[in-house]
Amino acid sequence: MLTAAPRNGFSLELSGRIVDEKGVPLSNVTVSLPALQRHTLTDSSGHYLFRDLPPGVYAVECSAVGFAKEVATVDVRTALGTLDFTLHVSPFDLGKVTVTARPQPSDALSLPEPLASLDGRQLDRQRGQGVIQSIEELPGVAASSRGPLNMKPVIRGLTSYRVVVAEDGVRHQNQQWDDEESPEISALDVERIEVERGPNSVLYGSDALGGVVNIIRAGWDFGDVRAPMLGGKLLLNGFSNNRQAASELMLFGEVGTVGYRATVGGQSASDITTPAGKLDNSGAGEFNGRGVVGTKREWGNASVDYSHLNQEIRIHPDPEGPLADTRPIQKAQHDRLNAHLDFQLRGLRIELNNNWQRNERQLWETDTVDLVLDSYTFDARVHHRPIGHLYGTFGTTLTVQTNATLGSEPMIPAFRQVNFGSFLFEQFDLDNLSFSGGIRFDNRKLSVNQNEDLNVAAQTLRYTTVSGALGCVWRVFKPLGLAINVGRGWRSPTVEELFVSGVDVDEPPIRHVAGDPTLEPEASLSIDCSIRYVASKMTGELAVFNNRISRYIYLAPTGTKDSATGFDNYAHRQTNALLSGGEFRCQAQVIDWLLVNFGGDYVRGENEAISRPLPLIPAARLLCGARVIRSSVLKFTNVYLDLSTRTAVAQNRVDLLETGTPGYTLTHLGLGGEVQTGSGPIRIDLSADNLFNVAYRDHLSRYREYALDPGRNVSLKILVPFSVLD
Numbered sequence: 001m002l003t004a005a006p007r008n009g010f011s012l013e014l015s016g017r018i019v020d021e022k023g024v025p026l027s028n029v030t031v032s033l034p035a036l037q038r039h040t041l042t043d044s045s046g047h048y049l050f051r052d053l054p055p056g057v058y059a060v061e062c063s064a065v066g067f068a069k070e071v072a073t074v075d076v077r078t079a080l081g082t083l084d085f086t087l088h089v090s091p092f093d094l095g096k097v098t099v100t101a102r103p104q105p106s107d108a109l110s111l112p113e114p115l116a117s118l119d120g121r122q123l124d125r126q127r128g129q130g131v132i133q134s135i136e137e138l139p140g141v142a143a144s145s146r147g148p149l150n151m152k153p154v155i156r157g158l159t160s161y162r163v164v165v166a167e168d169g170v171r172h173q174n175q176q177w178d179d180e181e182s183p184e185i186s187a188l189d190v191e192r193i194e195v196e197r198g199p200n201s202v203l204y205g206s207d208a209l210g211g212v213v214n215i216i217r218a219g220w221d222f223g224d225v226r227a228p229m230l231g232g233k234l235l236l237n238g239f240s241n242n243r244q245a246a247s248e249l250m251l252f253g254e255v256g257t258v259g260y261r262a263t264v265g266g267q268s269a270s271d272i273t274t275p276a277g278k279l280d281n282s283g284a285g286e287f288n289g290r291g292v293v294g295t296k297r298e299w300g301n302a303s304v305d306y307s308h309l310n311q312e313i314r315i316h317p318d319p320e321g322p323l324a325d326t327r328p329i330q331k332a333q334h335d336r337l338n339a340h341l342d343f344q345l346r347g348l349r350i351e352l353n354n355n356w357q358r359n360e361r362q363l364w365e366t367d368t369v370d371l372v373l374d375s376y377t378f379d380a381r382v383h384h385r386p387i388g389h390l391y392g393t394f395g396t397t398l399t400v401q402t403n404a405t406l407g408s409e410p411m412i413p414a415f416r417q418v419n420f421g422s423f424l425f426e427q428f429d430l431d432n433l434s435f436s437g438g439i440r441f442d443n444r445k446l447s448v449n450q451n452e453d454l455n456v457a458a459q460t461l462r463y464t465t466v467s468g469a470l471g472c473v474w475r476v477f478k479p480l481g482l483a484i485n486v487g488r489g490w491r492s493p494t495v496e497e498l499f500v501s502g503v504d505v506d507e508p509p510i511r512h513v514a515g516d517p518t519l520e521p522e523a524s525l526s527i528d529c530s531i532r533y534v535a536s537k538m539t540g541e542l543a544v545f546n547n548r549i550s551r552y553i554y555l556a557p558t559g560t561k562d563s564a565t566g567f568d569n570y571a572h573r574q575t576n577a578l579l580s581g582g583e584f585r586c587q588a589q590v591i592d593w594l595l596v597n598f599g600g601d602y603v604r605g606e607n608e609a610i611s612r613p614l615p616l617i618p619a620a621r622l623l624c625g626a627r628v629i630r631s632s633v634l635k636f637t638n639v640y641l642d643l644s645t646r647t648a649v650a651q652n653r654v655d656l657l658e659t660g661t662p663g664y665t666l667t668h669l670g671l672g673g674e675v676q677t678g679s680g681p682i683r684i685d686l687s688a689d690n691l692f693n694v695a696y697r698d699h700l701s702r703y704r705e706y707a708l709d710p711g712r713n714v715s716l717k718i719l720v721p722f723s724v725l726d
Contacts, residue, residue, distance in 0.1 A: 012053040016083040018046045029064040034105040039223035054344040057391040059105045068536040071107035088536035112471025112485035114543045119192035131187040139583035139599045140197045142618040144700045149284040157603040158210025166214045173357045173375035184334035186288040188248040188265045192216040199489030201467035202438040205421045209489045209524045220259040220294040227254035229725040241713035244269035260293045274708035275695040282316040300343030309334045318706045331362045353379040370407035392426030413451035437470040454501045463492040479535040493519040512562035516572045524549045540586035552577035575609035595627040615655035619648040636673035644668045651699040664696035680721035689713045
């Protein structure tokens with residue numbers, strides 16, 4: 001860490017020189033300050049320079065094609081700070097910066113929390129038909145699905161209400177009437193995805209018991225890099241299995257101190273094909289658009305970001321069930337407007353977010369569900385200047401939500417919910433030790449409207465709690481770190497769990513479900529330990545965890561039948577639950593042109609009240625792969641050939657209400673490269689998933705009781721950059 005005396009509280013500089021292992025200066029290296037969303041390029045002598053920096057502790061990231069990413073922490077309190085880097089030749093990205101784990105970005109070896117991320121070419125290769133499909137093969141992460149466009153993330157056996165999905169660090173607010181609603185975020189307009197495993201209630205409040213998925217989209221700020229007045233990218237994707245076609249046009253540029261970016265895209269898919277044939281009524285369609293404009297000045301920066309998404313997903317019914325002749329359709333519309341301000345005041349850096357979201361979801365089955373959720377969030381974070389080795393952030397969040405029940409089948413009552421939370425998060429760094437911790441206070445007020453159809457009286461419920469986290473990282477030597485993290489999380493019951501009343505046709509067995517207004521908030525106490533190794537030729541991580549959740553909410557049969565429908569009655573209950581397990585992953589460069597990787601995960605879930613497994617726990621998995629890389633082949637550069645397998649063992653530890661699933665192995669084959677042009681590289685990726693058309697049933701598939709999962713799927717992805725006005 002670098003330290004010296006300040007010139008003033010507002011305009012500091014940071015400079016340095018970047019060389020390779022032989023001391024040769026490297027030009028066109030991207031140097032970034034993620035906390036400030038600033039980046040620049042080195043000149044022909046390997047030098048870089050940032051001006052007008054506020055005082056603070058920042059992670060500085062250096063990246064260049066063919067070299068491992070390097071990250072260092074700098075304490076900017078000097079007029080002319082310097083920080084030099086030596087980059088090491090490496091075929092894969094290492095030392096990535098994280099944003100979701102804490103208010104200040106940090107490098108992988110300084111984080112007590114386990115985290116995985118996707119960006120750059122790795123994200124291009126793994127970009128799925130839906131945004132959650134892209135992260136499905138990260139260790140510790142799975143997906144609960146009804147097809148590629150209808151997926152929810154599962155982290156360490158927890159999903160739905162217990163996993164928070166965020167966009168650019170701001171929580172994505174979608175419907176809470178059912179646990180199967182996937183996030184309405186386009187897979188095309190994504191620049192980076194970060195997944196933190198483990199509770200994160202300190203930063204996000206209620207619901208982050210399993211972890212956080214932060215989806216980061218391309219921004220408006222080009223930093224100190226010269227940007228065109230008008231440039232763009234065209235993304236074209238095609239998938240054979242369900243004849244899905246997807247495309248997106250992105251335009252961006254910078255005029256003086258104002259930057260902008262606009263995107264429009266969509267996709268259309270027919271029915272899913274399995275080894276046993278097509279799944280009737282399983283197609284999907286989507287349209288999305290986004291515009292963002294921002295400006296930067298000496299005092300900081302400001303931006304406004306608006307996005308819109310329309311989505312239609314058709315749900316394949318059980319062909320032998322009572323609704324076999326229906327054609328369920330789920331429609332969702334999501335609008336999001338975010339105003340962001342980042343400025344300095346008396347030596348403090350202050351971030352403000354004003355966020356509005358509207359989510360409307362309609363469902364046609366035997367009747368109509370139509371719900372509209374409006375959410376307004378004000379979020380403020382104050383980053384104080386370093387005090388010795390201590391630096392950190394104070395934050396506060398106010399969220400107001402109103403939900404209107406418009407359909408002929410109400411399912412849940414209309415409500416108004418007000419959440420207020422404040423947190424303090426601090427980090428203390430020594431030469432080879434980092435301590436971090438935070439504490440948060442939350443208050444939630446839920447006002448429910450009277451609904452005679454659901455037999456719900458008007459009432460108000462309040463929930464108040466304190467959560468916290470404490471972690472430590474010991475950097476044994478530069479490539480190796482040991483970490484331990486303890487976190488206390490919480491989750492208040494949702495309106496569905498409290499007041500739902502009706503027939504649930506989404507998953508067999510079809511049943512009549514009822515809420516329980518006396519449910520109390522869940523509370524978790526989690527501990528995880530990890531060992532990490534990050535070097536230019538190899539990177540790896542081994543993590544184990546234990547997460548105990550008090551008053552865990554689940555659905556259980558009552559032993560009676562609903563008099564009106566004849567279906568079995570189910571009700572929400574509470575118990576104590578224990579989830580434990582671990583993940584591992586490793587990447588290594590065996591020889592110059594060959595990379596190998598392997599990883600896996602395992603989670604065990606237990607309902608302690610009845611000594612039975614929790615439902616919908618993912619099967620243990622083993623992930624193996626090899627990649628051949630070449631710098632050039634014919635006119636293509638950065639060429640690769642991928643071969644990988646994903647093996648899931650049989651899942652026979654199941655709840656009384658579900659059936660087990662046999663094990664399976666899927667094979668993936670990929671080939672890709674780049675064609676250099678004056679506007680940048682054209683990227684081409686060709687791949688085949690489930691190469692051998694294996695018939696299998698994923699344990700988290702919502703179709704597993706009556707249908708196979710998708711068969712072979714060949715995809716072609718092309719990204720074409722262009723420049724109109726320089």
